[in-house]
Amino acid sequence: MNEVELLNxxxxxxxxxxxxxxxxxxxIRVIEILSLGRPKELAKVRSSGTGDGLKLVVKRSLPEPxxxxxxxxxxxxxxxxxxxxxFFIPHTQFFRDVFGVFWGGWPNYIIDFFTVLSxxxxxxxxxxxxxxxxxxxxTTVSDYVAWLVTFIPFVTGYxxxxxxxxxxxxxxxxxxLSVELLMIALPxxxxxxxxxxxxSRYYTGSSMGRRGIxx
Amino acid sequence: xxxxxxxxxxxxxxxNLIGNGVSxxxxxxxxxxxxxxxxxxxxxxxxxxxxxxKATRQSVIWLSFQxxxxxxxxxxxxxxxxxxxxxxxxxxxxxxHTLQAASGDAAEHAREEAQKAHKGKYILIVDGAxxxxxxxxxxxIAGITNLQMLKDVAADAAAIVSVGSCAAFGGLPKADPNxxxxxxxxxxxxxxxxxxxxxxxxIPVVMTGVLAHVxxxxxxxxxxHGRPVAFFGxxxxxxxxxxxxxxxxxxxxxxxxxxxxxxxxxFEVGCKGPTTHNAxxxxxxxxxxxxxxxxxxxxxxxxxxxxxxxxxxxxxxxTGSMNPGEWATDALLAGAAxxxxxxxxxxxxxxxxxxxxKPVTLEDMGGKNE
Ligand code: SF4
Numbered sequence: 295m296n297e298v299e300l301l302n303x304x305x306x307x308x309x310x311x312x313x314x315x316x317x318x319x320x321x322i323r324v325i326e327i328l329s330l331g332r333p334k335e336l337a338k339v340r341s342s343g344t345g346d347g348l349k350l351v352v353k354r355s356l357p358e359p360x361x362x363x364x365x366x367x368x369x370x371x372x373x374x375x376x377x378x379x380x381f382f383i384p385h386t387q388f389f390r391d392v393f394g395v396f397w398g399g400w401p402n403y404i405i406d407f408f409t410v411l412s413x414x415x416x417x418x419x420x421x422x423x424x425x426x427x428x429x430x431x432x433t434t435v436s437d438y439v440a441w442l443v444t445f446i447p448f449v450t451g452y453x454x455x456x457x458x459x460x461x462x463x464x465x466x467x468x469x470x471l472s473v474e475l476l477m478i479a480l481p482x483x484x485x486x487x488x489x490x491x492x493x494s495r496y497y498t499g500s501s502m503g504r505r506g507i508x509x
Numbered sequence: 510x511x512x513x514x515x516x517x518x519x520x521x522x523x524x525n526l527i528g529n530g531v532s533x534x535x536x537x538x539x540x541x542x543x544x545x546x547x548x549x550x551x552x553x554x555x556x557x558x559x560x561x562x563k564a565t566r567q568s569v570i571w572l573s574f575q576x577x578x579x580x581x582x583x584x585x586x587x588x589x590x591x592x593x594x595x596x597x598x599x600x601x602x603x604x605x606h607t608l609q610a611a612s613g614d615a616a617e618h619a620r621e622e623a624q625k626a627h628k629g630k631y632i633l634i635v636d637g638a639x640x641x642x643x644x645x646x647x648x649x650i651a652g653i654t655n656l657q658m659l660k661d662v663a664a665d666a667a668a669i670v671s672v673g674s675c676a677a678f679g680g681l682p683k684a685d686p687n688x689x690x691x692x693x694x695x696x697x698x699x700x701x702x703x704x705x706x707x708x709x710x711x712i713p714v715v716m717t718g719v720l721a722h723v724x725x726x727x728x729x730x731x732x733x734h735g736r737p738v739a740f741f742g743x744x745x746x747x748x749x750x751x752x753x754x755x756x757x758x759x760x761x762x763x764x765x766x767x768x769x770x771x772x773x774x775x776f777e778v779g780c781k782g783p784t785t786h787n788a789x790x791x792x793x794x795x796x797x798x799x800x801x802x803x804x805x806x807x808x809x810x811x812x813x814x815x816x817x818x819x820x821x822x823x824x825x826x827x828t829g830s831m832n833p834g835e836w837a838t839d840a841l842l843a844g845a846a847x848x849x850x851x852x853x854x855x856x857x858x859x860x861x862x863x864x865x866x867k868p869v870t871l872e873d874m875g876g877k878n879e
Contacts, residue, residue, distance in 0.1 A: 322848040
């Protein structure tokens with residue numbers, strides 16, 4: 295298979311398979327979580343918990359004054375990830391094609407800036423995971439996989455955009471394939487938090503609210 | 510008269526050009542155009558002129574298989590005699606079924622004669638793909654399958670030039686679902702040097718330039734797809750004059766919007782320039798007049814393998830070619846069904862567990878009342 299066939303495969307069947315696995319897997323996971331319901335409250339229910347639930351969704355998304363370096367790096371990379379995915383013009387074309395909506399993209403130099411920043415931030419978080427003993431113990435193989443499949447699309451995308459590597463067509467194919475890997479990993483690893491983070495935060499917040507604990 | 514007895518093949522090219530009223534000046538101009546298009550050193554033009562004018566005309570057999578004749582049209586059709594048309598003075602085109610006067614048996618006879626007379630020395634030019642399914646019955650000439658004819662003629666050729674994307678990569682005949690099992694020349698012939706000059710059609714000066722190079726300096730440097738690096742080494746996007754707009758994020762969104770009128774980048778309306786290697790942006794078409802992007806249409810990627818199967822010409826390169834949205838909807842419904850089923854199962858096993866639940870006593874845990 296040459297680089298052109300690889301690109302055609304990645305843009306065609308590869309993308310279709312990855313989409314199916316991602317959407318199928320994520321839908322199952324979300325519905326399963328929702329259908330678990332709540333345990334019966336043994337104590338008197340203090341409030342509906344809605345307000346506390348929503349509050350925690352916001353609160354846990356804001357930085358906490360702990361280990362500011364690690365937190366900054368995490369923020370940078372999450373914001374960078376969203377910016378690069380949703381505002382790089384070729385990506386917006388992808389979303390326009392799939393969803394029929396177009397929200398305008400940002401100039402390449404801004405995307406480039408966020409990409410470099412995100413790559414640096416991700417490397418920092420990896421190093422921290424290795425050198426901080428408590429983080430190291432808590433990190434499982436699946437966490438490293440999650441890190442890797444998120445990291446590779448940044449690198450391949452950066453290389454393709456800057457015409458680095460052996461050949462642009464090949465780099466573009468590798469970039470798309472690496473994104474497909476990320477799509478497949480979404481329902482299978484902790485990366486599911488991309489869609490479940492709000493549900494879990496809401497659940498925790500509302501449970502606390504119902505029991506009268508300050509969220 | 511056999512080709513050997515034919516004057517045209519024994520007189521030198523220089524003599525032949527003079528005989529045809531081509532001035533040395535025109536000839537030199539051709540050589541320097543080719544040399545500069547191929548980024549050869551300045552001295553190469555003179556060397557090329559010297560070698561070519563002393564050479565006898567090269568015997569060429571041109572075989573057309575599953576093709577549309579667009580490649581021949583490209584190389585021959587011009588309003589006035591062009592530099593490109595000079596190539597027909599360089600070669601003795603012993604067989605080309607669109608251009609030759611002979612037909613029927615006489616035509617096939619001419620091919621066999623040329624094959625015999627110039628055994629091991631002629632250049633074989635092929636345009637069109639070769640169907641191989643069902644023993645190649647889907648395309649025949651004089652009762653001979655393309656597959657058989659290619660094998661026969663290639664056996665005694667010095668080199669093969671695959672002109673056009675069909676001969677080079679399979680092209681349109683090979684596009685999905687490829688009903689005739691069409692393949693490229695290089696899929697069949699493995700023991701001869703093959704130069705691919707893809708394009709649908711290829712740029713005339715690229716075809717003639719490569720032929721002139723073969724006649725003077727031999728086979729040029731080729732890339733991994735067998736294309737001459739001099740013409741196919743860079744992508745359209747690398748040399749596109751609209752590139753600054755791409756970098757600044759200024760795109761035409763439709764063929765008649767303001768961006769289109771301002772000449773912004775055509776990526777969003779489907780330009781495949783970033784992944785296409787060809788010389789359109791530098792050599793251009795119609796004697797250097799223009800090229801597709803300059804006339805407002807995105808590059809369709811015609812000089813790359815399998816470009817017909819790379820999705821719509823009018824959708825951005827960064828979109829999926831198999832409509833991922835549709836697949837996503839089906840996957841969502843299937844996922845929802847499985848999710849609900851598994852939710853019901855979970856509930857059932859939960860209530861069963863609750864029903865079977867017995868309170869644990871201290872004795873159960875191995876403790877003793879003392
Ligand atoms: S028009 Fe096509 S080749 Fe030119 S800069 Fe835009 S994408 Fe690249």
